Amino acid sequence: MPDSLLLGLALLSTLCAMGWLALGMNVHWQQVYGDVASSARTVRIVRVLGACALAVSMLLCLSSDHASIASLVWVMSLAASVFFVAFLLSWRPRWLAWLVPWART
Amino acid sequence: MLSSFRLSMTWVHTWFGLVLGYVLMVCFFFGALSVFDREIDRWAIPETRYEPQPMPSFDAMLQPIFRSIEPDPQSYDYAQDEVHGPLPPRESLAMSDVGAYTTHRDPVLDMYVSFDVPNKPKDANLDHVHVFGYATIDPRSGTVISNDKLKIGSEFFYPLHYSLHLYWKNLGYWLVGMAALTMLAALVTGVVMHRKLLRELFTFRPRKQMRSVLDLHNLTGVAALPFHFFFAFTGLVIFAGIYFPVTNSMFKPQAEAHEKVEELRTGLPHDPAHVAAPLASVDAMVAEAQRRWGERGMPGEVGFLGITHLGDANGYVSVYRAGTDRVTLTGQGIHFRASTGEVIREDPQPSAVAGINDWLTGLHLQHFRHWLLRWLYVLGGLAGCACIATGFIFFVEKRKRQHAKAGVSGARWADAMGVTAVTGMLIATGTILVANQLLPGDLPQRGDWEGRIFWLAWLMALAHAFWRSAPVAEGRLSPAWREQSWVVALLCTAAPVLNWLTTGDHLLKTIAAGYWPVAGFDLALLVVAAVAAYAARRLRRAELALVATAKPRRESLEAAHA
Numbered sequence: 193m194p195d196s197l198l199l200g201l202a203l204l205s206t207l208c209a210m211g212w213l214a215l216g217m218n219v220h221w222q223q224v225y226g227d228v229a230s231s232a233r234t235v236r237i238v239r240v241l242g243a244c245a246l247a248v249s250m251l252l253c254l255s256s257d258h259a260s261i262a263s264l265v266w267v268m269s270l271a272a273s274v275f276f277v278a279f280l281l282s283w284r285p286r287w288l289a290w291l292v293p294w295a296r297t
Numbered sequence: 298m299l300s301s302f303r304l305s306m307t308w309v310h311t312w313f314g315l316v317l318g319y320v321l322m323v324c325f326f327f328g329a330l331s332v333f334d335r336e337i338d339r340w341a342i343p344e345t346r347y348e349p350q351p352m353p354s355f356d357a358m359l360q361p362i363f364r365s366i367e368p369d370p371q372s373y374d375y376a377q378d379e380v381h382g383p384l385p386p387r388e389s390l391a392m393s394d395v396g397a398y399t400t401h402r403d404p405v406l407d408m409y410v411s412f413d414v415p416n417k418p419k420d421a422n423l424d425h426v427h428v429f430g431y432a433t434i435d436p437r438s439g440t441v442i443s444n445d446k447l448k449i450g451s452e453f454f455y456p457l458h459y460s461l462h463l464y465w466k467n468l469g470y471w472l473v474g475m476a477a478l479t480m481l482a483a484l485v486t487g488v489v490m491h492r493k494l495l496r497e498l499f500t501f502r503p504r505k506q507m508r509s510v511l512d513l514h515n516l517t518g519v520a521a522l523p524f525h526f527f528f529a530f531t532g533l534v535i536f537a538g539i540y541f542p543v544t545n546s547m548f549k550p551q552a553e554a555h556e557k558v559e560e561l562r563t564g565l566p567h568d569p570a571h572v573a574a575p576l577a578s579v580d581a582m583v584a585e586a587q588r589r590w591g592e593r594g595m596p597g598e599v600g601f602l603g604i605t606h607l608g609d610a611n612g613y614v615s616v617y618r619a620g621t622d623r624v625t626l627t628g629q630g631i632h633f634r635a636s637t638g639e640v641i642r643e644d645p646q647p648s649a650v651a652g653i654n655d656w657l658t659g660l661h662l663q664h665f666r667h668w669l670l671r672w673l674y675v676l677g678g679l680a681g682c683a684c685i686a687t688g689f690i691f692f693v694e695k696r697k698r699q700h701a702k703a704g705v706s707g708a709r710w711a712d713a714m715g716v717t718a719v720t721g722m723l724i725a726t727g728t729i730l731v732a733n734q735l736l737p738g739d740l741p742q743r744g745d746w747e748g749r750i751f752w753l754a755w756l757m758a759l760a761h762a763f764w765r766s767a768p769v770a771e772g773r774l775s776p777a778w779r780e781q782s783w784v785v786a787l788l789c790t791a792a793p794v795l796n797w798l799t800t801g802d803h804l805l806k807t808i809a810a811g812y813w814p815v816a817g818f819d820l821a822l823l824v825v826a827a828v829a830a831y832a833a834r835r836l837r838r839a840e841l842a843l844v845a846t847a848k849p850r851r852e853s854l855e856a857a858h859a
Binding site: 199210217219260265267269274277278282 | 516624625656670673
């Protein structure tokens, strides 16, 4: 697989991870779904998904570059993803609902 | 003593952040630009707009050019101030070492020569002083590019971010060092003050005035916390030799003994033998070095090529691999006896400590080939700027109404300095780019003029910021923010247009040709212009809204007085 695709997937993976971790917080869940509180089970699921996506993105970074560079790419992609999710939450919060299709009612 | 630990931390964060924040702004902004310093060089010097080149043949091309390099007049004058007695005439100085350095982003090759000086240095901690000579060449033809042409990226923005171009007694390095230390302290104290570090990690509440500013300050600070920490820290590590000059002072005997031990261990002569010797084919040595790298499973290009004790029986040639695919800058050095070409030494794998040092300095100096990581670094740097700028704004917004009531002008001056550090810095940057396009090509010491124009523009922005700051003393918004944003928008539009008019390289042409160093910089300038114009319009609206809310208040006050 070409490196650019691996890195693109790694970025997408950290973006999803940060989205899921944000949805694991009640205040952000309510930004997306209004006043409906998330269930304890959903919170657990999105947090596990977030952690797994972070691990996947790290593996993707490692498969693309030498470990010394991959570690930097991964850490910096976390920062970029936090910005993206924070601004998305303040601009188009409903878009994050795509990350939890089963919760759509 | 303040009443609580958190209040003490807040005090440190606020006041140290305010005072050294202005320096930090320069470090972060010009540091972010330095990520693309070589690309900015291409934009600034049109005759260097071609593809990056590998290290050319030493025997055929570099050797005669090295011979023709003369001691730099500025370096000669500097050395004269550093030594006892008059220096020998400039043209009579003998070459001692030569070197050439390139990266995967360099179409041009930087070459330097150091010349021996027989005079005793005034500084008792130094053994000797050198005079340097420089040349930049087009490696395709060997044509020397005039030193009068300023490489705005690598010779102006890049050194600005670590030295502020204040070289007297290394003042700039010390100020930047203090600012970096302050940054580390500000990060720690900021984390203590924040309290909801993870709970508010994704929090940004727009249109809530002070709350929004603080959210943005926290968001840009926390999300990029590892970046801020590592860049402030590694910046200090890189210049540790200046901040702790122990090897030249306190531990001089140990340092000298260490050099002798190193000489025995590595076989690389520390001193010349003072016996003349010819130079064997350096190209053959380069080929041998590349063969050995290939054998280790890491074939690569030459990043640095240097000769120590040139023309002497103790002379040796060092060939280092470009660190294109690693964080480490250059490495895998292989050293040859200059007179015979036999291998003296192959650098072993670095020790754990050296490896960590290489990684820390390499991650900051970033010579690797990784465009995504470069852009992520720019994002980190700009996040740092946003963090510092919102810190200034929060400082002023929190105080300006109380100061207006009390008749104190502190917030007014802090705001004017904030304008100078944020939009003023952008104006200075835009001005040097416009000046670069407008100054006559054959102007002697053209680069020095570009630098002077940069500082003059910044000084004018400072004067303007102070002149227009009166409304802040009344608790309102300074129009200087808006007016300077318009100037930024104008300059950042003018620069790409002038680039088109003076070189013919307009965006359609550079994008179609895929020449991204110039296309990317033009596009970035246009994006900055658009953001600045948008900010200026929003600021106008904010000013009008403040006037509208202030008016009824004033009328009701006047009615109460009547």
